[in-house]
Amino acid sequence: MPGTEPAGFNRARLVTLEGVSRLQVVSGKGGTGKTTVAAALALALATEGKRTLLVEVEGRQGIAQLFETEALPYEERKIAVAPGGGEVYALAIDAELALLDYLQMFYRLGGAGRALRKLGAIDFATTIAPGVRDVLLTGKACEAVRRKDKRGRYAYDYVVMDAPPTGRITRFLNVNDEVAGLAKIGPIHNQAQAVMRVLKSAETSVHLVTLLEEMPVQETLDGVAELRAAGLPVGRILVNMVRPTLLDGPVPRDIKKSAIAKELSRAGLGGARKGGLAEQLVEPLLAQADEYAERIALEEEQRAELAGLGLPVQELEFLSDGIDLAGLYRLAGALRRQGV
Amino acid sequence: MTLDVPPTLAVDPLLDDPRTRIIVCCGAGGVGKTTTAAALGVRAAERGRKVVVLTIDPARRLAQSMGIDSLDNTPRRVKDIEGEGELHAMMLDMKRTFDEIVEAHADAERARAILENPFYQSLSAGFAGTQEYMAMEKLGQLRARDEWDLIVVDTPPSRSALDFLDAPSRLGSFLDGKFIRVLMAPAKVGGRAGMKFLNVGMSMMTGTLGKLLGGPFLKDVQTFVAAMDTMFGGFRTRADATYRLLQAPGTAFLVVAAPERDALREAAYFVERLAADRMPLAGLVLNRVHGSGAARLSAERALAAAEALGAELPVESDDLGPVENHEADGIVDQEGGKEEVRTPPEPHDSPETPATEAPVTDTPVTESPVTETPVTELTAGLLRLHAERMRLLSREQRTRDRFTALHPEVAVAEVAALPGDVHDLAGLRDIGDRLASGGRPG
Numbered sequence: 001m002p003g004t005e006p007a008g009f010n011r012a013r014l015v016t017l018e019g020v021s022r023l024q025v026v027s028g029k030g031g032t033g034k035t036t037v038a039a040a041l042a043l044a045l046a047t048e049g050k051r052t053l054l055v056e057v058e059g060r061q062g063i064a065q066l067f068e069t070e071a072l073p074y075e076e077r078k079i080a081v082a083p084g085g086g087e088v089y090a091l092a093i094d095a096e097l098a099l100l101d102y103l104q105m106f107y108r109l110g111g112a113g114r115a116l117r118k119l120g121a122i123d124f125a126t127t128i129a130p131g132v133r134d135v136l137l138t139g140k141a142c143e144a145v146r147r148k149d150k151r152g153r154y155a156y157d158y159v160v161m162d163a164p165p166t167g168r169i170t171r172f173l174n175v176n177d178e179v180a181g182l183a184k185i186g187p188i189h190n191q192a193q194a195v196m197r198v199l200k201s202a203e204t205s206v207h208l209v210t211l212l213e214e215m216p217v218q219e220t221l222d223g224v225a226e227l228r229a230a231g232l233p234v235g236r237i238l239v240n241m242v243r244p245t246l247l248d249g250p251v252p253r254d255i256k257k258s259a260i261a262k263e264l265s266r267a268g269l270g271g272a273r274k275g276g277l278a279e280q281l282v283e284p285l286l287a288q289a290d291e292y293a294e295r296i297a298l299e300e301e302q303r304a305e306l307a308g309l310g311l312p313v314q315e316l317e318f319l320s321d322g323i324d325l326a327g328l329y330r331l332a333g334a335l336r337r338q339g340v
Numbered sequence: 341m342t343l344d345v346p347p348t349l350a351v352d353p354l355l356d357d358p359r360t361r362i363i364v365c366c367g368a369g370g371v372g373k374t375t376t377a378a379a380l381g382v383r384a385a386e387r388g389r390k391v392v393v394l395t396i397d398p399a400r401r402l403a404q405s406m407g408i409d410s411l412d413n414t415p416r417r418v419k420d421i422e423g424e425g426e427l428h429a430m431m432l433d434m435k436r437t438f439d440e441i442v443e444a445h446a447d448a449e450r451a452r453a454i455l456e457n458p459f460y461q462s463l464s465a466g467f468a469g470t471q472e473y474m475a476m477e478k479l480g481q482l483r484a485r486d487e488w489d490l491i492v493v494d495t496p497p498s499r500s501a502l503d504f505l506d507a508p509s510r511l512g513s514f515l516d517g518k519f520i521r522v523l524m525a526p527a528k529v530g531g532r533a534g535m536k537f538l539n540v541g542m543s544m545m546t547g548t549l550g551k552l553l554g555g556p557f558l559k560d561v562q563t564f565v566a567a568m569d570t571m572f573g574g575f576r577t578r579a580d581a582t583y584r585l586l587q588a589p590g591t592a593f594l595v596v597a598a599p600e601r602d603a604l605r606e607a608a609y610f611v612e613r614l615a616a617d618r619m620p621l622a623g624l625v626l627n628r629v630h631g632s633g634a635a636r637l638s639a640e641r642a643l644a645a646a647e648a649l650g651a652e653l654p655v656e657s658d659d660l661g662p663v664e665n666h667e668a669d670g671i672v673d674q675e676g677g678k679e680e681v682r683t684p685p686e687p688h689d690s691p692e693t694p695a696t697e698a699p700v701t702d703t704p705v706t707e708s709p710v711t712e713t714p715v716t717e718l719t720a721g722l723l724r725l726h727a728e729r730m731r732l733l734s735r736e737q738r739t740r741d742r743f744t745a746l747h748p749e750v751a752v753a754e755v756a757a758l759p760g761d762v763h764d765l766a767g768l769r770d771i772g773d774r775l776a777s778g779g780r781p782g
Contacts, residue, residue: 029370030369031368031370031371031600031603032370165369214401215399218400218401243728246721246724246725246728247725251722252714252718255714255715255718259715260715260718260722263715263719264723266649267646267648269637269641285634285723285726286722287633288632288722289721291759292725294759295760320728320735321735322735
């Protein structure tokens with residue numbers, strides 16, 4: 001895939017990245033394609049020689065599957081080259097390893113770390129202890145956002161997080177508040193405070209991916225309300241898998257079925273008489289048109305709901321051949337043209 | 341193209357069998373798991389059983405479809421169920437469930453101490469594992485009450501499908517495990533000099549954790565643990581009991597998926613995991629499967645026909661071929677006709693095929709030549725719509741063929757896609773009918 005520069009990218013039409021937050025959090029209801037959108041966003045932001053880091057926090061290895069590579073280790077690794085020489089790195093954050101890392105960094109606890117692990121303390125701290133897991137995950141992402149190289153430049157221009165789903169995103173991001181309330185002193189407390197400062201600042205944008213269907217849209221509305229109540233910066237609504245319009249509105253009732261049969265026959269699909277092959281197609285085709293019209297009407301209602309949020313809404317086309325690398329680049333191109 | 345036709349999952353015999361006591365619906369998020377659970381509940385009740393549906397996080401509309409505006413932690417009877425059976429529905433309130441356990445197992449004063457503990461409050465309000473644990477706990481409770489002869493359970497929208505099997509034992513082993521003992525040691529040791537030598541190693545541990553998490557946090561945990569002390573054995577035992585209940589013959593797991601790559605991949609993981617844990621899998625429910633009443637007209641042919649209409653090709657074009665000849669001879673030969681318009685092998689099998697061409701989608705109806713009559717334009721639109729439907733069908737077929745190749749033994753029930761969401765009992769009945777008929781739609 002390096003070197004490929006699909007038609008989806010047209011640099012002349014790219015919008016500049018001024019004012020784009022450096023930490024882009026992508027959430028969405030399960031099944032809406034948030035991992036795909038996060039990956040496309042990372043690619044889009046990497047154009048023009050930028051470097052982005054795409055992080056995964058749920059241990060699902062969705063990024064590796066998307067980029068058709070082997071499972072990602074707990075290590076930043078280059079996985080794609082963006083048009084114009086940019087690079088996309090990926091990292092699957094593992095809470096347990098992040099904690100050991102952290103202990104090592106601050107306390108040089110090599111041996112003790114292993115002992116703690118043996119005792120189940122690491123498991124405790126990362127799985128069960130309230131919010132500690134989430135602090136470690138968001139903390140690692142924030143560290144990547146703030147990391148600088150020797151010359152004082154940011155290690156990554158942008159960090160894109162494939163975050164937990166809409167139903168849990170506020171708790172996930174806001175958990176630092178909860179931990180700060182629980183762990184009232186100590187490094188985890190301080191870490192939580194620091195992470196929270198990044199997450200609530202203009203450096204962060206939380207985007208929600210949805211489909212034009214009732215349940216995902218309802219979850220999006222609820223999710224936005226929760227994020228706003230928690231003071232987290234909501235970015236954009238990304239409507240994924242938008243299908244092109246193939247028929248304008250419902251089939252007019254005054255159109256005669258026999259006339260459609262004749263047209264089908266004229267197009268070479270068999271006889272228009274009763275029982276003819278073309279005639280037999282009419283009913284099923286009209287039934288499909290009715291279903292389609294019903295779906296389009298539903299989609300319009302959902303669009304209206306989303307518009308009511310007063311947030312920028314971007315639509316991404318449905319890729320009928322499924323999501324492969326070419327499709328990913330196409331979505332990235334679409335994101336760039338719409339201003340990321 | 342179908343490699344193998346999987347056995348059909350017979351839903352009604354499963355619901356009717358009095359030995360079926362628990363049905364667990366599991367699968368990835370967004371595949372209609374909760375709706376499936378509700379539809380199964382309605383169907384089983386209307387076939388005469390006394391059913392309770394335990395949902396985890398139903399959409400408001402779904403709760404309304406069972407005539408219950410706000411489901412809560414207590415089973416409520418659903419009205420307007422036809423026949424002799426009964427349907428009760430509830431929504432898991434994990435905090436409430438946890439509180440109830442505490443209240444049931446500790447005296448009033450101790451219970452209050454636990455309920456007011458900050459560590460307990462965050463733990464019970466839903467951190468990793470609590471929801472899963474409480475869902476299983478609730479299932480155990482419902483089963484123990486023995487008021488229903490069938491319990492249908494929805495599973496939490498977990499990080500991964502496996503969480504709900506793992507989390508209960510994880511929380512269970514945490515709550516009465518070794519580590520908890522260590523945490524408790526300083527609180528207990530106090531005056532016991534004999535423990536001192538042991539305490540050296542432990543204080544290093546707790547000291548480290550104290551450094552990391554802050555002293556007050558550990559103090560909260562220790563107080564919590566001390567207060568919960570009497571309940572510890574209980575947690576482990578209960579988690580184990582629920583796990584065994586899931587393995588018992590009266591339990592049936594249904595893996596729910598949609599014919600999409602990720603959902604079916606998750607379904608495959610789940611099938612493997614259930615087998616590894618010796619959990620009884622009844623089959624796969626495949627939601628949102630599309631069909632077509634005109635499936636014999638392939639996407640390619642429909643598109644070609646739509647283009648022919650747009651270009652106003654003469655009727656005697658070569659394209660018309662043998663189909664037209666049959667007609668001209670007055671022979672309406674179904675078999676022959678089918679042969680002629682049969683879908684050719686799907687050309688997009690390689691995942692590497694770049695999304696370069698999308699002829700259907702790139703040609704909006706409005707760009708067709710203006711010479712067309714409304715009927716011509718409409719007919720071309722119908723054909724393009726059909727082409728899209730056929731592509732969807734073959735895509736769905738490919739993803740499910742992949743699943744069937746991996747797990748040919750898993751019985752499948754297909755549920756035809758609905759244009760909208762379910763809003764009422766009639767909608768749930770409709771899904772139940774589709775589930776029970778199980779075969780390919782359209």
